[in-house]
Amino acid sequence: MDRRHRKGSPKFTVLLGLQFSLAPGLPLLPSSGLQNRRLEAACLYTVGRAQNVLEALKELSRRRQFLREHAAPFSAFLTDSFGRHHSYLRISLTEKCNLRCQYCMPEEGVPLTPKADLLTTEEILTLARLFVKEGVDKIRLTGGEPLIRPDVVDIVAQLHRLEGLRTIGVTTNGINLARLLPQLQKAGLSAINISLDTLVPAKFEFIVRRKGFHKVMEGIHKAIELGYSPVKVNCVVMRGLNEDELLDFVALTEGLPLDVRFIEYMPFDGNKWNVKKMVSYKEMLDTLRQQWPELEKLPEEESSTAKTFRVPGFRGQLSFITSMSEHFCGTCNRLRITADGNLKVCLFGNSEVSLRDHLRAGASEEELLGIIGAAVGRKKRQHAGMFSISQMKNRPMILIGG
Ligand SMILES: C[S@@+](CC[C@H](N)C(=O)[O-])C[C@H]1O[C@@H](n2cnc3c(N)ncnc32)[C@H](O)[C@@H]1O
Ligand code: SF4
DSSP: OOGGGOTTSHHHHHHHHHHHHHOTTSOOSOOSHHHHHHHHHHHHHHHHHHHHHHHHHHHHHHHHHHHHHHSOOOOSTTBOTTOOBOOEEEEEOOSOOSOOOTTTSOTTOOOOOOGGGSOOHHHHHHHHHHHHHTTOOEEEEESSOGGGSTTHHHHHHHHHTSTTOOEEEEEEOSTTHHHHHHHHHHHTOOEEEEEOOOSOHHHHHHHHSSOOHHHHHHHHHHHHHTTOSSEEEEEEEBTTTTGGGHHHHHHHTTTSOEEEEEEEOOOOTTSOOOGGGBOOHHHHHHHHHHHOTTOEEOOOOTTOOEEEEEOTTOSSEEEEEOTTTSOOGGGOOEEEEOTTSEEESOTTOOOEEEHHHHHHTTOOHHHHHHHHHHHHHTOOSSOOOHHHHHHSOOOOHHHHOO
């Protein structure tokens, strides 16, 4: 063996480390002639691999440099001071809703903004156009309940004409979905999230304080029938309310192309949030693993807020939205516009700027971009943590648009 690679020399130690990571199947320490020869072979193998690794690293750094120099630049207005590119916009179409979910709406309801102060369809489209021009490629319509807005189909159709917009999604409680989906699909709707927190009809009425379970189920089946895949089902998990249904929800994914998304219960004004009612992702995962130890983690996009799993052999999948126990602020690419026209750069931050007022005051495109850019630039690195959020003044979820 080359004396420079003797046991104990720094190079030997490095080689052992490399061997361990690159040739884990080969023996590590010599104790006989045969083993010496095997170690020698291992060293040669390792040196060869190390050279390959160095070459690969050099190539990677050359490619990074190339991408830095040649990548299409992303809008400076939509890039925050931590380098996050905001390419995903959520627009709330209404503050109204045909349900009264306990975790979203205070029992006494919310004071609604006068109609004249809500964004008109033209204003929504003007803003959407501006954001898409700057690089937003995904818009989600939300609310309140977006499918009670009378011109929702027309809004989707108009958005569909925007060049550069790749995804138009909607988050809905599903009540009006079966009726509207064929038209929405024709208009260009490409993604659907349907909220459903229980599979027990009587419990549904208790949670959402209204009837409608069967309509939601009908909406889910219509979405599957029309080929949406996966159909995302949003389930807010609350202790004492529906955490006993996790297994039933996952069982649904055996035969249906659903992505059941278990959402950690988040604090908003008036929703009586309490840490004891929140079921963390880890706890949910433990419960599921007891039933399906073979649950496998699936890869996800960098900006995804979901941790996704699948029971091997099942058609659908399940995800966790861990906003509380493991926030995903580091890769956040979302901006929100409320129904009354405020830009909100963080779901859990109370800083807002009225785009509506500037629009109505006749601001030019450049001026609007300046205002948007300044708000995005002020976006914090991460939210303040669940306990601070629960103490903070924010809007109720229904007035933000989830
Ligand atoms: C505010 S809703 C608006 C869209 C539509 N009405 C719906 O229910 O799907 C958007 C999403 O936020 C979720 N949500 C509302 N309040 C929440 C809370 N306190 N914690 C976690 N998710 C919440 C709802 O379950 C829903 O999936
Ligand atoms: S979660 Fe959706 S359906 Fe439920 S009250 Fe809020 S806006 Fe309405």
